[in-house]
Amino acid sequence: ETGVTQSPTHLIKTRGQQVTLRCSSQSGHNTVSWYQQALGQGPQFIFQYYREEENGRGNFPPRFSGLQFPNYSSELNVNALELDDSALYLCASSFQGAGPDEQYFGPGTRLTVT
Amino acid sequence: RKEVEQDPGPFNVPEGATVAFNCTYSNSASQSFFWYRQDCRKEPKLLMSVYSSGNEDGRFTAQLNRASQYISLLIRDSKLSDSATYLCVVNMGYGNKLVFGAGTILRVKS
Numbered sequence: 001e002t003g004v005t006q007s008p009t010h011l012i013k014t015r016g017q018q019v020t021l022r023c024s025s026q027s028g029h030n031t032v033s034w035y036q037q038a039l040g041q042g043p044q045f046i047f048q049y050y051r052e053e054e055n056g057r058g059n060f061p062p063r064f065s066g067l068q069f070p071n072y073s074s075e076l077n078v079n080a081l082e083l084d085d086s087a088l089y090l091c092a093s094s095f096q097g098a099g100p101d102e103q104y105f106g107p108g109t110r111l112t113v114t
Numbered sequence: 115r116k117e118v119e120q121d122p123g124p125f126n127v128p129e130g131a132t133v134a135f136n137c138t139y140s141n142s143a144s145q146s147f148f149w150y151r152q153d154c155r156k157e158p159k160l161l162m163s164v165y166s167s168g169n170e171d172g173r174f175t176a177q178l179n180r181a182s183q184y185i186s187l188l189i190r191d192s193k194l195s196d197s198a199t200y201l202c203v204v205n206m207g208y209g210n211k212l213v214f215g216a217g218t219i220l221r222v223k224s
Binding site: 105 | 118146148156157158159160163201205211212213214215216217
């Protein structure tokens with residue numbers, strides 16, 4: 001196991017609602033990245049947090065926002081949910097330093113928007 | 115053109131076979147490269163990083179060709195437990211963004 005945890009495991013929301021997903025990073029890691037994975041697709045990068053600041057963002061609208069806390073855990077917030085937001089949301093933790101940016105994923109939160 | 119492209123498969127192979135997956139990427143400034151495996155409805159798990167000199171981990175060998183912007187993964191002596199989706203992943207070098215291919219499905223049959 002990677003030591004990366006996410007909550008909740010599953011979530012059902014209705015269109016227009018807001019959702020908060022949580023992630024605890026692996027011990028010793030200082031960076032958290034969030035991804036959205038639709039069925040049959042590879043994960044798509046949403047954004048990354050390093051030292052509590054956003055450190056890169058993919059092609060997602062501003063209603064996708066996040067936070068990182070001093071203990072390196074992180075939240076992903078999505079406002080005004082749309083049907084197309086239904087997906088598996090993955091967080092990955094890593095250590096930013098020398099060497100390749102190997103990222104380790106949590107089990108994901110499966111979000112269904114009805 | 116997609117940033118990372120893979121043959122989606124599926125590759126259906128018998129146990130003991132050797133199978134190779136290929137992947138191309140569009141950004142020549144890309145800095146680091148990985149293969150992940152993903153089982154059905156599970157999270158991606160890091161299989162191996164890919165280095166310029168090529169690297170091997172047991173039955174798995176990864177190669178990188180920067181000139182052709184091409185990455186490969188070779189699996190020897192396939193096991194039933196190798197059945198999964200294999201994701202080619204590239205760090206494009208800006209914003210620490212990892213870009214995933216759509217994945218190649220491998221099915222190993224007895």
